[in-house]
Amino acid sequence: MYQTSELEINMGPQHPATHGVLRLVLRLDGETIVEVKPVIGYLHRGVEKLSENRGYRSVTPLTDRLDYCAAFAENHSYVGAVEKLLGVEVPPRAQAMRVVLAELQRIASHLIWLATHGLDIGAMTIFLYAFREREKCLDLFEGYCGARLTYNALRIGGVPQEFPDGWTEALRRFLDELPTRIAQYETLLTGNRIWRLRTEGVGVIDARTALGLGLTGPTLRGSGVDYDVRKYAPYENYRDYAFDIPVGSKGDTYDRYLIRMEEMRQSRRIILQALEALPDGPILAKVAGRIRPPKGAEAYFMTESPRGEMSVYLVSDGTDKPYRVRFRSPCFNNLQGLPTLSKGHMVADVVALIGSIDIVLGCVDR
Amino acid sequence: MSDQDQPKPPQPPAPPPAPAPAAPAAAKEKAPDPLAAEVSSPALERLRAVHGAALVEVRFWAGLPLVEVGREQLVPVMTFLRDDPSCRFDHLSTCFATDVPERAEAPLEMTYCLFSWPTRQLLAVKVRTTAETPIPTVSAIWPSADWNEREAFDMVGIRFQGHPNLTRILLPDDWTGHPLRRDYPLEGKPGDHKVYR
């Protein structure tokens, strides 16, 4: 039978839809994908190597630069690992404040995901709408720690400062507005026939395959696995809050979209609970000025970042610099699933899938 | 690929890991740190019962069981950990390589962080090797090990036997050396920063 010749094209490293410097080598038959080969490393900055040559405290700013769309989550994961390594107990007030900030970060990160995912599929208005709300999140972060993108907003043992005056009120105002905004986004997309055509049945992955590939976060939960570190290995005081883990049923792009939309609502719910029951007390535990964990100490700390399981493995050799720092990045592992997800789909679907697994190249390449 | 640029004299073929003369529980050497206390772990109990001979060393830190396994037993142990009903480590959270040059007989170490969400346990499995001796891949057990093992190869230079596509992943294909080795200078070696065009 007559066969068309396969075409090999390079998508990226400079391409409008690859969310950074991702390069995909696509083998196409017409417009149908035969094979996708992600080529990564264009943003590799050797963070793990750099961390081995710095004091424990000086690593935190490096983590800001991993997932620059959710810097707080990375800070959190690293700081938590050091605390675990040292056996430091974080004061309850600091724990609650961390939860507030982490969930705010989740909302901000999901908003930027929504913006870019929508734009990739061609819905351009949603981009500006979501960015409008993300600006408010960034304003809140700026109000708390002075930075809008790379926060460095955590200290080993707690948080650096109380919420400034008026900050919680501003946060509440934002949270009051958020549900109507999310409803607006959903009006634009959820029932939109084109949006559903583009996302339903695209990139279907079953639970077993997804789990085997190491997918985590909303990408995994779309396949119906309710694995969320906040529930399965609770850290801080997540145990105290009532919230649901949305899971999908079909494991397609549309499910993952719905999950992230619902997660924003759940994050709002958690923040409101945390603000309601913010304990009194100190915000910073006592930690030695020079951090020198004993030799042979190793700790693995998992957090649920907006993109999935973000974990840090720390090895100490008894000096004041970590011997080995391993960042388990959700994006790196989620991107590993892209070839499986996009097999047999079309070029346009790859774009939708990159958005759907929500990668940040800083996080992939480290 | 690039073992020659290692300044160390080539190691003799690695002997099988020392059969741990001290019992696994003898990890506490001096004043026992409270963080190093043993915690109860059903998975570890099962592992000890079934694959006790494969365990080289068992330590604990801050509630995390650290298990060292012999290279040859890695795949059976890992398969057991995944499939045994009381272990069910479905999720290979990450795996990475560490270079420990002072341990001359087996300077490279691979750590696998396993999480079992059905039983909510965390377990770190370690296996030691040298630059010359490959360790078996676990990518057939958890496909997610694929890229992580490539990264370990890229960064530290561990070889994996049976890996489907063991090539560099983060660094350019023509890079020499493995940057996460301890002797690799932080600022890089001259000639590292080629102009790619």
Added chain:
Amino acid sequence: MYPVLQYFVVPFIHGVVLTLVLLLCVAYLTFMERKVIAFMQVRIGPNRVGPRGLLQPIADVVKLLIKEDLTPDAANRVIFYIAPVIATLSTIAAFAVIPYGGPEATVSIFGFPIRPYLADVNVGILYVISISSIGVFGIVLGGWASNSKYPLLGGLRSAAQMISYEVPFGLAIIGVLMVTGTASLVEIVQWQQQHTWLFWLQPFAVVLFFIAGVAENNRAPFDLPEAESELVAGFHTEYSGFKFAFFFLAEYIAMIVVSALVVTLFFGGWLPVTFGLGHLFPKLPALLSGAWGGPWVMLLFGMGWVFIKVFFMLYLYLWIRATFPRYRYDQLMNIGWKFMIPASLAWIVLTGAGILAVQAIRS
């Protein structure tokens, strides 16, 4: 001497003026696009160049003119240069038969009668369709001549898309032809003057025609040939400077042509909007069409009505663009072949049945 002037020089000048006006419209259409979409996206849009940003299109044109015009080394130079010209010329040529006033608005300048359309061809609609089908070549050849993979994919996509949508685009008009019995755009409007807007008789055809027109123009949500998130910029990825401006022009003129066609075929062209009050106040149509003031006034009023109606159609284009995500290539083809074409064929049958029914009742 005299016939040469009347049949060659005057139409030529007429065409040049029309083209220049069209180019100005395109410039401000881009401005309108940016402002309207900015409004929908809660932002301001261009507001720096001139009062309220009104000179922005001029600045854009100047920028495109003085920008370095790159030609890729591996490109096929001849075709690379010809392609944008084909694309633009064919769309401009399509405008020749679109009336912006009735024959009664014929004005005379220096004794030459100037009709408010360049030509009244009795196959007007077919002429527009056939000319716009030539425009595909500009895109396909441009994509091919760039000798680059993304433009090639974009070019092929648009070729398939435009061929597929030309069919429903043409079929949707057949109902109009059946009702009015003519293919001349002027006569179609005159028919609407005597009866009613064809929109009321052919509502489904309007929808089909407009959708097919949007797809034919490669505009959102059918902007696959230049889908920036997939194919970077599609067929004009390698184009820059003025050659790019030509493709840009072609796209926007085509938008205006399709809007003007919709207006002419279904919304009464230059006829005034009487909001259905024409029957209550018989003088209203004459008043609103400027019939009280001679041909010049009629011309101005006719142009005004065409402009307003076209403006609304263009606004619809922009509204759609700001609202909808993009289709995928195979979905686009499915809609074209599995919905649009059967639907337009069914509409033709329905129209025929309707005409027969009306004839049966009348006789």
Added chain:
Amino acid sequence: MEFVVFAIFAALAVLAAAGVVVARNPVYCAVALLVSLLSVAALFLVLWAEFIAVVQIMVYAGGVMVLFLFVIMLVDLEQRGFDLGAGRIGPRPSAFERGLWAVAALAFGALVLSLMVRSLDLPLPGADRAATMLQGPYAADGRGLGNTEWIGMLLYTDWLVPFELASVLLLVAIIGAVVLARRDQADAPAGKGAA
């Protein structure tokens, strides 16, 4: 005047047609064919057959030629072993074969020519009918019957059977093309996108 236009476009059509055969680059061939088709359309216009002219552009230039281009671009000719530079496909034909071809070409040319000459004095089928129509009810409103209507009348009355036969032929061709181009279900790639 008419003659000047005819001369220009006739020359263009013939030159472009020659270009189709001569050009090495298949895309140039396609473009030359396009020019030739457009020139023929212009010739139709000179004959006041604007409907045929427009249909010529719409069907041949707008539809068929785009498909040609499509195929030329999709199928990588150079990869398929067609040495475009050498301008020859297959082994050199023998003298006998070439002679046979020449005879066939001459015979075909003679046939076409004789048909053309003969058609000059043949009465156009249905012409008398059209003539009566021209004086019929349509003549009353002063514009008579344009050639679009005329063609429509003829096609759907006197020539209805050949017209429908031609459509059936096209349908057969379409179905044949679909059957040929269809892939077996077995080797179609998995997934929804494989349509």
